[in-house]
Amino acid sequence: MRILMIGDIVGRLGRQTLQTYVPKLKSAYQPDVIVVNAENSANNGRGVTKEIVREFRSLGVHCLTLGNHTWGQSEIFDFIEEEEHLVRPANYPEGTPGKGFTTLSTPKGKVTVMNLMGRSFMSPLTLDCPMKSFEKMYKQISAGHYILVDFHAETTSEKQSFAWFVDGKASAVIGTHTHVQTADERILPKGTAYLTDVGMVGPYDGIIGMDRELVIRRYLTQLPVRFEVAGGRFQLNAVLLDFDSSTKKARRIQRIRIDEDSPWFH
Amino acid sequence: MRILMIGDIVGRLGRQTLQTYVPKLKSAYQPDVIVVNAENSANNGRGVTKEIVREFRSLGVHCLTLGNHTWGQSEIFDFIEEEEHLVRPANYPEGTPGKGFTTLSTPKGKVTVMNLMGRSFMSPLTLDCPMKSFEKMYKQISAGHYILVDFHAETTSEKQSFAWFVDGKASAVIGTHTHVQTADERILPKGTAYLTDVGMVGPYDGIIGMDRELVIRRYLTQLPVRFEVAGGRFQLNAVLLDFDSSTKKARRIQRIRIDEDSPWFH
Amino acid sequence: MRILMIGDIVGRLGRQTLQTYVPKLKSAYQPDVIVVNAENSANNGRGVTKEIVREFRSLGVHCLTLGNHTWGQSEIFDFIEEEEHLVRPANYPEGTPGKGFTTLSTPKGKVTVMNLMGRSFMSPLTLDCPMKSFEKMYKQISAGHYILVDFHAETTSEKQSFAWFVDGKASAVIGTHTHVQTADERILPKGTAYLTDVGMVGPYDGIIGMDRELVIRRYLTQLPVRFEVAGGRFQLNAVLLDFDSSTKKARRIQRIRIDEDSPWFH
Amino acid sequence: MRILMIGDIVGRLGRQTLQTYVPKLKSAYQPDVIVVNAENSANNGRGVTKEIVREFRSLGVHCLTLGNHTWGQSEIFDFIEEEEHLVRPANYPEGTPGKGFTTLSTPKGKVTVMNLMGRSFMSPLTLDCPMKSFEKMYKQISAGHYILVDFHAETTSEKQSFAWFVDGKASAVIGTHTHVQTADERILPKGTAYLTDVGMVGPYDGIIGMDRELVIRRYLTQLPVRFEVAGGRFQLNAVLLDFDSSTKKARRIQRIRIDEDSPWFH
Ligand SMILES: [Fe+2]
Numbered sequence A, B, C, D: 001m002r003i004l005m006i007g008d009i010v011g012r013l014g015r016q017t018l019q020t021y022v023p024k025l026k027s028a029y030q031p032d033v034i035v036v037n038a039e040n041s042a043n044n045g046r047g048v049t050k051e052i053v054r055e056f057r058s059l060g061v062h063c064l065t066l067g068n069h070t071w072g073q074s075e076i077f078d079f080i081e082e083e084e085h086l087v088r089p090a091n092y093p094e095g096t097p098g099k100g101f102t103t104l105s106t107p108k109g110k111v112t113v114m115n116l117m118g119r120s121f122m123s124p125l126t127l128d129c130p131m132k133s134f135e136k137m138y139k140q141i142s143a144g145h146y147i148l149v150d151f152h153a154e155t156t157s158e159k160q161s162f163a164w165f166v167d168g169k170a171s172a173v174i175g176t177h178t179h180v181q182t183a184d185e186r187i188l189p190k191g192t193a194y195l196t197d198v199g200m201v202g203p204y205d206g207i208i209g210m211d212r213e214l215v216i217r218r219y220l221t222q223l224p225v226r227f228e229v230a231g232g233r234f235q236l237n238a239v240l241l242d243f244d245s246s247t248k249k250a251r252r253i254q255r256i257r258i259d260e261d262s263p264w265f266h
C-alpha cells in the first residue's frame, strides 16, 4: 500500500499548484491513496467550500482532512455531515457536526484516515484528549486496516508524544498545521511512520502562505490586520508512505518538497 | 566564511554527542566559526553551567547562544556578565544580566552572533519586539560584519516573519527551540540564509530530548510530572552556512542530520 | 439550610486567620455547614497537607475544596483518595486520584459539594468541559440535595456562563481562584445563588497573598522568581448562603469581608 | 477633587443606561470629573464610534478610556489622533495612533488620566511593560496633578502589582476589563485609591454583557459563534473617588452598583 499525503493547501495558489502537480505525482509515484489537508484551501485561507471539495475529488484525491480552520467557511455546516471521506479533528466535543475518521476501500485493502488536533497553543484549547480519542476510534476499527493519522498540532512535543503513544497501532502519523516541512521522517521501533509536519502547498514567498507585508505589520504594530493569501511563486510539500501488506506497518517514508529553489524532475 | 551552527544541546547525552562529533565535523567541513545553542545542556535539560561552558570551549565552540531556558541553572547569574561570547535573548527587558549579541574576530572577518526570542506562545511572553531589538543592535554594528541570528521561537509564522524582516541585513537567521529540524532551508531574495529550526543534539528516542514515558504521562493525566532527559540512542542536528566575503550574504545553506537511521560517513 | 463558604486560605497567615475567625463566625451566623477552599493552605501557598486538613477539621470545617494547586504538595497523593469530604476539580481526566464531589449528611438535609475548574487561562488547560462534568454528576445525585459548586476559574465570562448554565439545578455557584472578592452577589432567576469570586483568607498587603516585592520583581524583570506567602496584616473573605428547605433554592446571599480597613464587630 | 469613574459601557443598553443615570449621579454626587471606559460602547460591543464619543460628551463625560477593544471599529483611526481626552492603552508600541494619557484642566486643578493595559492573558500579548510605561509618563507630568489610571487587565495579580508599584505616585488605580465589580476598594498605605475592577454598564442578564445563549453555546460546542450584546435589564457599576487638594492623595473610595436587585434611591 502506498499513500501520498499532501500538506495544508493554502488558497487559490495552493489549489492551482495541486492541479498542476497531482497528475505528475500520480504518474511518478503511483500512489494507491491520496490524502490532502484542506483546512486552508478556501480563497482567504480559512476553511473549505463544497466546490473546492469537488475540485479535489476530480483530481483524484481520495480523502480530505481538516484542522483548526475547519469552520472557516460557514457553508461547511451544509455538507460536512454527508460528504464522504472528509474528516475533521475527531476530538471535538461529542455532538460536533462531521466525523473524525473514515475508511477507504481500495483494491489493496482498507485504509482508515483519522484527523486529530493537539491542544497545546491551539484554538479552541478545549478539545478531548487526542490520545484517548485515538484509542476510542481504534477500538471501532476492525483489525487489518492501514491507519493514517493527520495530527494537526502546534508543538513538536505534543506531536512526538502522540506518535510514540500510538507506535505499532497506527501505520503512520503525519503532522500538519505549522505549514513548514520538518526533516525528521522516521519509522518508530514498532512500525509507525512519523513526520512532525508535512508542510504546506501554496505561496513560497508568503509567511506560512499569507501575504508577508500584512503579517509583519501585525507583529510590528499589534494592530488588527486582516491576513490575505500571498501570491507569486509556489511550493508543494508532501510525503510518500509505503506499508507492508501483511503487517500494515511502515516500510518507507519519503519527504517530497517542490519549489523554485528545489525543482522537481520526473 | 563558513559557520557551523549546532542546535539545542540536550543534557549529558547531547554533550557526549557533541564531544564525539565536533572533531569529525571540523575535519569534514573546516568551519571558521562554530556556534551552539546551549540552553538545554545542563544535566536536567534546563540551562547551562560554567563547567559546561568550559567543556564546549575546549571542543572548539566559539560562541554559545541561549533561549527561554537561559535562567534554568541559578549559577548562570554568576558568570553570564563576564563570560565572553555567551549570548542570551537580546529582547529581555533592559537591565537583564548578560548581553544579546557578541562579535567574534576571525582571520576571515568579524562575525556578530545575536540571540533573540519570539513572543508567541513563549514564556515569559513579555519581551521586547524582536524585530525592533534587531534594528537597535544592527545600528550598533559596524558595516562589514557577518551577522548570524539564533532566533529562538515556537511558531513558524513568527520565525518566517522575522527572517523576511531582516532579509538583506542579517547573513543568516537560524531558528531554534522546537528541537526538530525543518526541511525548508533557503536563501531569501536579498541574501539571508534561513532555516526555521536547526533541530537538537541529544536523545533520539525521547520527546524533544526528554524521557518519553514522563512526557506522555503528563499529557494523559494532566498531573505534575517532573521531566528528565532521556537516554539511549543519539541524534545531532546542525546547519552549515557559507557566506560571500565581499557582500557578507549567504551563498549556501546545508542541513546536517545524524542519527542511527541517518548515519554519517566521512 | 445555611452554608458558610470561605475562600482560598493562603499559607500560615491564612490558617491563623481562620483559627481566629471561624469560632466568631460560627457564633455570629450559626452556619449548618462550613466549606473552605484549601488549595493554597500549605506554608508555601501551594496545595494542602494531611496535617492542615486535620487542623481545619478541628475548627469545624465540614468540607474542603481545591483547585489548580491541588497537587502542590506531593503528599496529597497519600490521602486524597480516602480523605472524606475533600474534593478536587471534578473535570480532571478520568482516573485522576480523588473525587470531584461529596455529600454531607446534616440534620437539616443532604448537601452535595462539587468542585469544578474553568479552562480559560488555567493550567492545565486540558480538562473536561465543566458544564458537561456538572451534568454527569447531577445525574448521580438524588433529588432533594442542596448543591454547592466551588467553581475555580480565572475569567468572569466562564464563571458567569457556568452559573447561568446550572441556574435552577445548583443551589449556589461560588467562584474561587482570583483571590479577590467580587461585588456581584445575586440570585439568578431560577434560584441559584451566585458570586463570581468569594476572595481569599490571608495576607492583606501581599499580591493575591504572595510577597509583593517578589511578584513585582518578576513582572519587571521577567526573571524566574520563587514566590513566598506574604506576612503582616490579614484579610478574610467569605460568603453566607441561605437556602429554602423545600425547594433547595437560594433565599439569600451575603458577602463577608473582614480586614483592618473593614473591621468586624460581633 | 471628586472623580466619578464609570466602567466599561457595553453596547446600546450600556449607553442608554448611561444616559439615564449620569444626570442622576451628577446631581447626587457633584463630581468634578467624569471618566468612562468606552471600549465596548459600539452597538456590537467592540470599540467606539465618533458619534458615540459625541453622545458621551453631551452627557458631561470629560474623558474616555479604552482597552483591548480600542480598534474594534475601524473608524477609530479617523479620529483617535485629534479627539481630545480620549486615551488608549499607553503601552502599545511606539508609533501607535492615539495617546496614552491626557490632562484635564478643571477649576479645582489638573487631572491626568492614563490608560494602561496588562499583559497576562490579554491580546495582543506583546505590549510594553505597563509599570515602565507609567514611569515614563509620570516623568512628563508636572507635579501637582491628580493622576487617575484606568488599568485594563485580566488578572488580579497584575492589577494589584501595578497598584502597589505606583502607590504614592498615582492618586488612584481603577481596574477595568473583567466587567465584574470587585469588593476590594481600599486606600493603599502611601495614598493611592485602588479597586481591582470597577465593573460594567449594560445588560444585567448577559454574560459580561453579551447574549448568554451565544456565549454558553461557544463554551459547549467549541464552534465559532459571533457574540452579540444582550438586551433586557440593566446594570451600572462605578466608583466615586475623593482626593485631598494639597497632597493629591486619596481620601475616600466608594463603589456604586445599581441594578434591579440593587436599586438606587436618590
Ligand atoms: Fe491549522
Ligand SMILES: [Fe+2]
Pocket: A008, A039, A040, A067, A177, A178, A179
Ligand atoms: Fe493549516
Ligand SMILES: [Fe+2]
Pocket: B008, B039, B040, B067, B177, B178, B179
Ligand atoms: Fe531548547
Ligand SMILES: [Fe+2]
Pocket: B039, B067, B068, B069, B152, B176, B177, B178
Ligand atoms: Fe527553548
Ligand SMILES: [Fe+2]
Pocket: C008, C039, C040, C067, C177, C178, C179
Ligand atoms: Fe487560590
Ligand SMILES: [Fe+2]
Pocket: C039, C067, C068, C069, C152, C176, C177, C178
Ligand atoms: Fe487557584
Ligand SMILES: [Fe+2]
Pocket: D008, D039, D040, D067, D177, D178, D179
Ligand atoms: Fe470591556
Ligand SMILES: [Fe+2]
Pocket: D039, D067, D068, D069, D152, D176, D177, D178
Ligand atoms: Fe477589555
